[in-house]
Amino acid sequence: MIHAKGLCKAFDENSGPVLEDISFSLSAGETLSIIGPSGCGKTTLLYMLADLSQPTSGSIAIGSTQGDRASCTTSIILQNFGLFPWKTVSENVALALKIRKAPKTVVASVTASLLEELGIGTLASRYPVQISGGQQQRVAIARALATDPDILLMDEPFSALDAMTREHLQNTLLAMWQKRRLTYVIVTHSVEEAVFLGRTIMILSDRPTRIRKVITNEGFGSQALRMEDQYFEMVRSIRRIMEG
Ligand SMILES: Nc1ncnc2c1ncn2[C@@H]1O[C@H](COP(=O)(O)OP(=O)(O)OP(=O)(O)O)[C@@H](O)[C@H]1O
């Protein structure tokens, strides 16, 4: 589904490369957490996966055949939610479908069912300023899912939220994955979040950034994981690697 090979990214020659030789593959339905120090290039990597930025060298193939992006749809959720303040909750969610000129009845039914699924059905006609941060993030998730993407890319989607809301939305995301089995990549600063949401966890180094370690997180996929010993053990071992 995603094949990244030897990715390097430099913004200008004087400051040296940000990312150096990043290679990984992610199969359909898999989930990847990316964790690493601030400024190491996580957002840069995600933007390249979203085709919003190009690698200086190396290649990214997305979809079933080499470079066949057209067969594979991608949505991205940014850290600041990215909602349009002048549009209501349902208009924000409907946006991508409207741009694609989907029939009005389809737009209405997809929007309504996603709002319901995310527990914000009663907020459909409110504007973003009239709802909480956690609710805004739900709108951003609904909007990203409206086009039924094959791949969902998320850049610290829950970092602006309080701890309880954050855990609640992590559970919601996991439930969405269990239902849809879409492929997702989540960038996070939180070791706990990385362990709860990624079957694969990629730990990045300081700049020039390389992959420090890739870990398979066997316990991933269970809502009950947070209470299990293997979860705490995984959190501990990632912290050791990051400190090491
Ligand atoms: N458009 C750009 N032009 C020049 N330098 C850039 C650009 N975008 C990012 N950088 C630099 O690349 C490095 C990595 O930035 P990036 O935003 O990818 O880091 P990050 O790992 O997402 O950090 P954080 O955890 O703080 O979000 C930083 O040093 C940043 O200043």
Ligand SMILES: [Mg+2]
């Ligand atoms: Mg970032």
